[in-house]
Amino acid sequence: MIDDIRVGVLIASSSIKRGNKKTLLFIVFVLSLIFMNLVFLPSMIGGMTVLFTGIMQDYPYGDIVIEPTGDNTYINNADNVLQKVRAVEGVRAATKRLDVGASIEHKQNVVGVTITGVIPTEEYEISQYPYIIKEGDFLGELSRDEIIIGSIISGTSTTFGEIYDDLGETRVGSLVDVTYSNGVKRTYKVKGIMEGNFELVDLNAMVHYKEIEDVYGLDKGKATSVVVRIDEPGTEDEMKAKIREAGVNEQVFTWADKSETLIRQALQSLGAIDVMSKFVGLIVGAALILIIIYINILNRKKEIGILKAVGITPRSIVLSYAFLSMFYVSLGIFAGLILYLSLMFYFQANPVVFYETMEIRPQIDVMLVIQSIVTMLTLSVIAGTLPAWSVSKESILKAIWGR
Amino acid sequence: MIKVKNLKRYYGSGSTTVKALNGVSFEINKGEFVAIMGASGSGKTTILRILALLDDATSGEYTIRGLKVSSLPEAERSYYRLTQVGYVFQDYALINEMTAAENVYILSMMEGKSKKESYKVALEALEKVGLKDKHDRIPDELSGGEKQRVAIARAIAKKPDIMFADEPCANLDTRNSEQVLDVFKDLNDNYGQTIVMVTHEPWHVKYVDRVITFKDGVMVGDEWVEDR
Numbered sequence: 001m002i003d004d005i006r007v008g009v010l011i012a013s014s015s016i017k018r019g020n021k022k023t024l025l026f027i028v029f030v031l032s033l034i035f036m037n038l039v040f041l042p043s044m045i046g047g048m049t050v051l052f053t054g055i056m057q058d059y060p061y062g063d064i065v066i067e068p069t070g071d072n073t074y075i076n077n078a079d080n081v082l083q084k085v086r087a088v089e090g091v092r093a094a095t096k097r098l099d100v101g102a103s104i105e106h107k108q109n110v111v112g113v114t115i116t117g118v119i120p121t122e123e124y125e126i127s128q129y130p131y132i133i134k135e136g137d138f139l140g141e142l143s144r145d146e147i148i149i150g151s152i153i154s155g156t157s158t159t160f161g162e163i164y165d166d167l168g169e170t171r172v173g174s175l176v177d178v179t180y181s182n183g184v185k186r187t188y189k190v191k192g193i194m195e196g197n198f199e200l201v202d203l204n205a206m207v208h209y210k211e212i213e214d215v216y217g218l219d220k221g222k223a224t225s226v227v228v229r230i231d232e233p234g235t236e237d238e239m240k241a242k243i244r245e246a247g248v249n250e251q252v253f254t255w256a257d258k259s260e261t262l263i264r265q266a267l268q269s270l271g272a273i274d275v276m277s278k279f280v281g282l283i284v285g286a287a288l289i290l291i292i293i294y295i296n297i298l299n300r301k302k303e304i305g306i307l308k309a310v311g312i313t314p315r316s317i318v319l320s321y322a323f324l325s326m327f328y329v330s331l332g333i334f335a336g337l338i339l340y341l342s343l344m345f346y347f348q349a350n351p352v353v354f355y356e357t358m359e360i361r362p363q364i365d366v367m368l369v370i371q372s373i374v375t376m377l378t379l380s381v382i383a384g385t386l387p388a389w390s391v392s393k394e395s396i397l398k399a400i401w402g403r
Numbered sequence: 404m405i406k407v408k409n410l411k412r413y414y415g416s417g418s419t420t421v422k423a424l425n426g427v428s429f430e431i432n433k434g435e436f437v438a439i440m441g442a443s444g445s446g447k448t449t450i451l452r453i454l455a456l457l458d459d460a461t462s463g464e465y466t467i468r469g470l471k472v473s474s475l476p477e478a479e480r481s482y483y484r485l486t487q488v489g490y491v492f493q494d495y496a497l498i499n500e501m502t503a504a505e506n507v508y509i510l511s512m513m514e515g516k517s518k519k520e521s522y523k524v525a526l527e528a529l530e531k532v533g534l535k536d537k538h539d540r541i542p543d544e545l546s547g548g549e550k551q552r553v554a555i556a557r558a559i560a561k562k563p564d565i566m567f568a569d570e571p572c573a574n575l576d577t578r579n580s581e582q583v584l585d586v587f588k589d590l591n592d593n594y595g596q597t598i599v600m601v602t603h604e605p606w607h608v609k610y611v612d613r614v615i616t617f618k619d620g621v622m623v624g625d626e627w628v629e630d631r
Contacts, residue, residue, distance in 0.1 A: 007513050010505065011498075018500040018541060306496040309457055310557065311485025312513055313478075396457045400496070 007312060008319030015324055024328070027292055031332020031376075032339055034285040038372040039340055039365075041277040044352070045270050046363035052266060055198050056259040058128040062227035063236050064243065065258060067251045074098075075250050078223035084246045085228055090239055092231050095122035096223035098212040101181040104153065104205060106167040106174060111153050115178065115205045117212030126227055129194060129206065136172035136192035143208050147176065147188035150202035151195035157202055164203065178205075184215045226250075278368075286379050293325045293383040297391060304391050305399030314392035318385055325384025329376050337369075404597060405431040405454065405565065410463035412449050412620075423449040425620040426463070433564075436591040436598045438607060441617035447601045448569055450617070454599065455490045455567045456480045468564065485513055489558025489566035493573045495550040497542045503529060503553045504538040507560045514561065528560035529553070532586050548579025555586055559596065566590070568600040572607070584610045 016024070057063060066085070068075050075081055078096040085094045098117035103110050120139040124130050129148075130138040135156070139148055151157040155166035170176065174190045188207065195202055213220070230239045236254035243252050297304075307317050344364055351359035391399060412424040424446045431437055439447045452458040454465065456472060465473050472483060484490070497506050504525045511521035529535045532552035542550050551571055558566050568587070572580035588610050590596040600611065608614055608628055616624030 003513055003515050006518075007509060010509055010512060011501075014498070014501045014505055303498055306492075306498065308481070309455075309484065309490060309492075309496065310510060311481055311483075311488075312509065313481055313485075316513065397452065 001315075004313055004316040004319055007316040008323055011307070011312075011316070011320035012323035012327065015320075016327055023296075024331075027296070027328050028331045028335050030288065030292060031329055032334075032336035034288050035333050035336025035372060035376060036340055036343075038278070038281045038285055038375070039336075039369055040343065040362070041281070042274050042368055043340075043344065043362035043364060044360065045274045045277070046365055047347075047352075047360045049270055050363055051360055052270075053255065053259050055196065055200065057255045059196065059198070059201050060227075061253070061255040061258045062126055063230045063233070063255055064228040064240055065253050065255070066226040066228070066243070066248060067253065068224070069250055074218070074222040074224060075226060076219075077221055078226055079221040081223075081226050081248055081250060084248055085226065085243055088239070088242050088246050090231050090235065090242065092229045093122070093125035094226060094228045095119055095126045096209070097225050097227060098209060098216075098218075098222070099224045100212055100216065102205075103179050104149070104167060105177040105179070106170050109166065109168045111165050111167055113150075113153060113203065113205050115147075115180075115207055115212070117209040118206055119209045126229055128196065129201075132194045132196045132201070133192040134195045136190065138192055139206065139208055143191060144211055145186075145188055146191035146207070147178070148192045148194055148206040149176070149190055150204050151193055152199065152202040153205060154190070154193045156193060157195065164199075180215050182216060186211075186215065282375060285376065286383075289325075289329065289376070289379045289383045290386075293321075293328070293380070294387040296324075296328075297321055297384075297387040301391055301399050302401075304388070305394075305396050305401075308392065308396050309400065314389070317392045318388045321388035322381050322384040325380045326377060329380035329383075333373050333376055340369075404433045404435075405465065405467055405599075407450070407454070407465040408463055410450070410453065410465060411461045412446070412453060412458070413461045422620045424453075424460070427617075427620075427622050429615060429622060429625060431565075431597065431599060433597055434591070434595045435613055436587065436611045437600070437613045437615060438611040439599065439601045439615050439617060440603060440605075440608075441623075442603070444619075445617040446620040447603075447617045449620075451567050451569050451599065451601050454565075455488050456484050457490070485510060486561060487564045489561065489563040491551070491554050491558050491566065491568035491571045493570040495542065495547075495554045495574075497550055497553055497557075499542050502539050502541055503534060503545065503556070506542075506553055507557045510557065510561050524560050525556070528556035531559065531590070532556045533582075546579065547575050548582050551575060551579070551583050552586060555583065555590075559590060565597045565599065568598065570601050570603070572602070572604065580604075580607075 066075065066081060082094050082096060085091055096119065100115055102115045103112050120143065121141055134151065139146060149170065152164050153166055154170040155168050167176065170190055172190055172192060175187055176190060177185060177187050179185050230236065236256065240252050240254055304317055308314065344362055347362050351361045353359055408428050410424055410427045414421040414423060427450060439450065441447045453460050460473060464471060475483060504522060507528050508521035508525035511524045512518060516524065526535055526538060529538050532555050534549060534552050534556065537545065537549065545553065571583055575583060584607060587598055587600065591598055611628055614624065614626050614628060615622060
């Protein structure tokens, strides 16, 4: 067996050293594209997933969200919860919110919405809401008769304009009538229109926290959620445990826990596309690798016949093509990795833009890259071994004659 | 050394059967330099391929040094080709991506010798055919005669019992043909190498001991060359 390996290596290495360099370059180029095909689309899908989950963090849930236990509508001691949370090491900021149902009316157009009561000054450190005001301004500490509405509700969304009901071109300064779920009616002046190009944001409205307290006659310190941002992204689970340890007895979720239920369908769809693209990529890649190596071996059929005729064992011949095939594929993977990383860096700097503002930056999935490398190397062994084995089983004279 | 008895090789079946060999019997002794001659299609190359275990006979038997090689399994035939038989092809059959030395020493490596030892064996064989100084050339950098001499070096490096050569001068001019035949003669005269060579050139006869003549798949002549 050792002699077979030594001879196999000699045949493969001489073929690499003195073979046609243009053919080698072409094979490596095609193999690098096959590698790209395996990893690029999943990276883009990964980028989309991160974008969607990023929206969850930047708007409704922060890094960690605390919600009432059981059937309770409110956290009764939200200020106490906030105090405990802010004392936890690693917490960057926290705020309370009050979400309520309401309908908004403007010039006989009525739209049902969720209105969130926020403490405006705290939101700057918690969410992106203050930074996505496309017309007017965000709420201030004294904004009691003012409202922020999403661009879809206002009828100014360029992305979702045709899909949802709206108030018909509401502008900054327009007066809108809000009827809360408890029947209380208030009139507000539109202070700003926010646009995040995401339904969860653009279909909402926002008023001052105290306004909701007032409308619902709530005692001080009630909230429907406490939203927390942490110093180190990626340590959400650890921070969740720390918050619990700090004595918070309400329900504590990470953004991932919440996103999973809210955008599970979207993520599942993306996951299905991801799996399909990987599967198709694998089939196409396997077929191409087999074709390339098979054609390469067919062109060397005479050589295989000669080697057999002079007494080289079929095992050595098969091994030599397995080595050769692994070498081609390794170079292809290397070239593919360079191409892939170059594209990744390019798209990090120049993200793909959807709906004018949604920037998708592809994500490098190290496990996927490793899986693709292992897959291609495995395929290379099969692709090199099978045709060489088949040719080496043929009659010597037929192989030499190239039949 | 070689005994061939009623050997037949048919291609196809029924009315389209081609009888390339139709009952051939002869013996070749150790140290002989034999030429197999005949017109195109006479069966001379077919018999050589069968003797060198590159092809199978339809019927009949042949033995080399008493061993019935015709019935060996493929793995043993491969080993036999590697260790006992040297074969020189008409079109050299060298591996184009290997140097002259590599073309030769790959067989020694296959036999289990170290690379260094194999290289030494290859250089000795190339020296015998006058190509030691061109050991690092690839076939494309050699003339037709030189390529054929590398092929001979490959065949003799393993010191085979018998060397078969299938029209080794077919693609060579007279000068190169003489060089190749001189190498064969030297191997036969000085090393006692048994050589069986297929040729259709009458002037090659002066190099050999014996001429076996084929016609239409049967042996029609077996003569000793007296004034070699």
